Amino acid sequence: RKEVEQDPGPFNVPEGATVAFNCTYSNSASQSFFWYRQDCRKEPKLLMSVYSSGNEDGRFTAQLNRASQYISLLIRDSKLSDSATYLCAVNPSGGYQKVTFGTGTKLQVIP
Amino acid sequence: GAVVSQHPSRVICKSGTSVKIECRSLDFQATTMFWYRQFPKQSLMLMATSNEGSKATYEQGVEKDKFLINHASLTLSTLTVTSAHPEDSSFYICSAKRGTGDQPQHFGDGTRLSIL
Numbered sequence: 001r002k003e004v005e006q007d008p009g010p011f012n013v014p015e016g017a018t019v020a021f022n023c024t025y026s027n028s029a030s031q032s033f034f035w036y037r038q039d040c041r042k043e044p045k046l047l048m049s050v051y052s053s054g055n056e057d058g059r060f061t062a063q064l065n066r067a068s069q070y071i072s073l074l075i076r077d078s079k080l081s082d083s084a085t086y087l088c089a090v091n092p093s094g095g096y097q098k099v100t101f102g103t104g105t106k107l108q109v110i111p
Numbered sequence: 112g113a114v115v116s117q118h119p120s121r122v123i124c125k126s127g128t129s130v131k132i133e134c135r136s137l138d139f140q141a142t143t144m145f146w147y148r149q150f151p152k153q154s155l156m157l158m159a160t161s162n163e164g165s166k167a168t169y170e171q172g173v174e175k176d177k178f179l180i181n182h183a184s185l186t187l188s189t190l191t192v193t194s195a196h197p198e199d200s201s202f203y204i205c206s207a208k209r210g211t212g213d214q215p216q217h218f219g220d221g222t223r224l225s226i227l
Contacts, residue, residue, distance in 0.1 A: 031213060032213035032215075034215045034216075041202070041223070042220075042221070043117075043204050043218040043219060043220055043221040044155070044204075044218050045218070046215050046216075046217065049213070049215055087155070089215070098145060098157060098160055099145075099215075099216055101155050101157075103154035104154055
């Protein structure tokens with residue numbers, strides 16, 4: 001089983017739709033979790049951290065389910081500009097250890 | 112604003128050339144930085160972890176003599192692709208964490224390397 005797994009997609013959704021991605025992780029001791037957005041031919045940019053209690057930033061909601069070992073990202077009222085690849089990242093134990101990235105889920109928002 | 116700066120953003124050079132890429136943390140000290148490579152339509156691949164004042168830790172399959180990493184200060188890590196060949200053409204990205212614990216990694220802008 002991969003350390004971090006994501007459905008590669010693509011998810012093709014109409015403007016205004018709500019879309020959700022999941023990301024599963026194998027290390028139950030993982031400490032911290034993040035969602036990044038990567039546009040084509042660009043570097044990943046931090047979208048949001050994922051907190052145990054769940055957190056929201058505008059149209060974006062991130063949640064953590066430790067029991068089932070997955071994190072999720074919900075995007076409401078999708079915009080064309082949301083089209084990108086969304087990467088989840090899992091930090092196994094904090095500190096300076098390397099973060100493991102998923103392969104990314106591609107989202108295409110259609111007019 | 113950007114917290115990690117990477118330079119150059121684009122390099123085109125002949126086969127056999129060595130190319131140096133710089134990664135700087137802009138307003139914080141980074142004991143550890145990370146170097147990734149990404150081929151078109153593929154996922155990020157961690158190449159190595161750069162440790163200030165000590166040797167880098169390379170991932171399996173990454174040649175340390177081919178990809179030289181120097182982390183001489185708390186704000187600068189360099190990656191040198193030695194005697195680059197066309198198969199080394201890729202998008203190279205560095206990242207750094209602002210602190211310990213649960214801080215996220217921040218990425219540089221990336222360097223698109225094309226070897227002719």
